[in-house]
Amino acid sequence: MKQDKLSTEVITSSLAMLEGWKLEDDGVxxxxxxxxxxxxxxxxxxxxxxxxxxxxxxxxxxFNVYDKVxxxxxxxxxxxxxxxxxxxxxxxxxxxxxx
Amino acid sequence: MKQDKLSTEVITSSLAMLEGWKLEDDGVxxxxxxxxxxxxxxxxxxxxxxxxxxxxxxxxxxFNVYDKVxxxxxxxxxxxxxxxxxxxxxxxxxxxxxx
Numbered sequence: 001m002k003q004d005k006l007s008t009e010v011i012t013s014s015l016a017m018l019e020g021w022k023l024e025d026d027g028v029x030x031x032x033x034x035x036x037x038x039x040x041x042x043x044x045x046x047x048x049x050x051x052x053x054x055x056x057x058x059x060x061x062x063f064n065v066y067d068k069v070x071x072x073x074x075x076x077x078x079x080x081x082x083x084x085x086x087x088x089x090x091x092x093x094x095x096x097x098x099x
Numbered sequence: 100m101k102q103d104k105l106s107t108e109v110i111t112s113s114l115a116m117l118e119g120w121k122l123e124d125d126g127v128x129x130x131x132x133x134x135x136x137x138x139x140x141x142x143x144x145x146x147x148x149x150x151x152x153x154x155x156x157x158x159x160x161x162f163n164v165y166d167k168v169x170x171x172x173x174x175x176x177x178x179x180x181x182x183x184x185x186x187x188x189x190x191x192x193x194x195x196x197x198x
Contacts, residue, residue: 050142
């Protein structure tokens with residue numbers, strides 16, 4: 001399904017419904033830095049998030065070091081943020097809450 | 100177990116036994132960029148590598164986007180590269196070969 005790039009207005013109002021996510025300065029991605037108790041918890045989060053990414057066929061850019069996972073979501077084919085990014089962000093929030 | 104920082108000479112000869120790893124410019128970490136066929140393969144590699152990291156109690160800094168995993172290994176407590184980094188690098192090579 002072709003995804004349309006969302007307007008900054010829609011992105012801003014959608015971000016208001018999520019905790020700790022922000023629009024990056026370049027305006028083409030949303031990002032969050034997650035913090036867990038241990039590496040094992042951080043990686044368990046990543047495992048659940050990876051499954052959601054496969055289901056959505058939409059994948060994160062992410063960096064992990066020990067208990068920290070920095071996530072950046074963008075839709076390359078649309079050149080910006082789409083509804084898919086928010087669906088993956090929501091799945092990640094759910095995965096993080098389970099830790 | 101306290102790990103001693105390895106000399107550049109030892110690091111260089113150890114790197115020669117691994118494929119595609121290099122010493123970073125700052126001299127305190129070894130790094131490799133892995134490439135897989137799909138996100139699923141890349142994440143399966145990460146899952147096996149994460150288990151090795153837990154066994155060694157030594158963890159990577161790594162970045163993933165789709166089929167690519169950039170890894171950086173260093174031993175913070177030693178301020179450089181130690182034998183632990185090479186043990187984790189070898190475990191990662193084994194995990195990558197299984198994909």
